[in-house]
Amino acid sequence: MQVQIQALLAGGVGGAERKKERGEGVEIAKPQIFDGTPAKVERFISACKLYIRMRLRGKSVEEQVQWILSYIQGGTAGVWKENIMEELENGEVEYELAE
Numbered sequence: 001m002q003v004q005i006q007a008l009l010a011g012g013v014g015g016a017e018r019k020k021e022r023g024e025g026v027e028i029a030k031p032q033i034f035d036g037t038p039a040k041v042e043r044f045i046s047a048c049k050l051y052i053r054m055r056l057r058g059k060s061v062e063e064q065v066q067w068i069l070s071y072i073q074g075g076t077a078g079v080w081k082e083n084i085m086e087e088l089e090n091g092e093v094e095y096e097l098a099e
Contacts, residue, residue, distance in 0.1 A: 001080055004045050004096065005068060017021030028054045044071070061095050 031047035034040060048068055056064050065088070072081040087093040 001077070002084075002093075004041065005065065007045065007049075007052065026054065027055055031071050033071055033073050035073060035075030036080070065095050 020060060027048065027052050032040075032042050032053060034044040048071070052064055052067075059067075069081055069085065074080065084093065
């Protein structure tokens with residue numbers, strides 16, 4: 001799951017076209033709640049990637065990770081989320097944008 005989150009965060013953007021690249025004025029669907037069902041992981045990742053590209057590019061990595069985690073609930077993914085949140089709070093895990 002950590003590899004998938006790293007993939008979601010790849011490709012940060014800055015510069016004057018940030019508003020345009022965030023898709024302001026364009027409606028973007030948010031991902032469905034993800035519970036760890038393997039058949040749904042690719043759809044969840046795609047929805048997160050799109051939303052981040054269109055709305056969250058100007059946000060910090062920490063804000064992006066927290067946003068993704070807010071859509072992970074229940075099932076095996078919920079347990080994983082609680083463990084990751086504890087590690088993040090304790091400073092045990094750091095996420096960086098891929099170059």
